[in-house]
Amino acid sequence: IHFHINLVVVFNITAIILKYKDLDPIFERISKSLVCLNLFFLIFSSFSLNIIFFFKYQIMLIHQINPCLKMKLRHGIFSIFQ
Incomplete structure (x- = not known):
């Protein structure tokens, strides 16, 4: 259970x-595949926590x-973990 939550958070971070460093198209593809992996973990974990983390991070990506504003959002989200 905690493993699922941690994976989602790690993938989102x-x-x-990858999104902040506007690098090669390869990195764009990697970040898109990470979003797909997030969806995969969301489907297979029954925790609303995951959904909250997913949306908080994904809003920043999309x-x-x-x-x-990005920095403020980031500080707000990371303060949750501390």
Whole structure:
């Protein structure tokens, strides 16, 4: 159970890191496949926690928000884990 949650969080963080560094198309593809993996884990885990994490991170990936707002969102989300 915790394993599922951790995986989703790890994949989301990885996807964010890849998204922030606007690198090669290869990295774009990797981040898209990470999103698919997230969906896969969401389907197979019955935890609403996963859905909350998924949407919080995915909102940041989908919308190209201005950097200041992005930083505020990131600090807000990471403060949850501390």
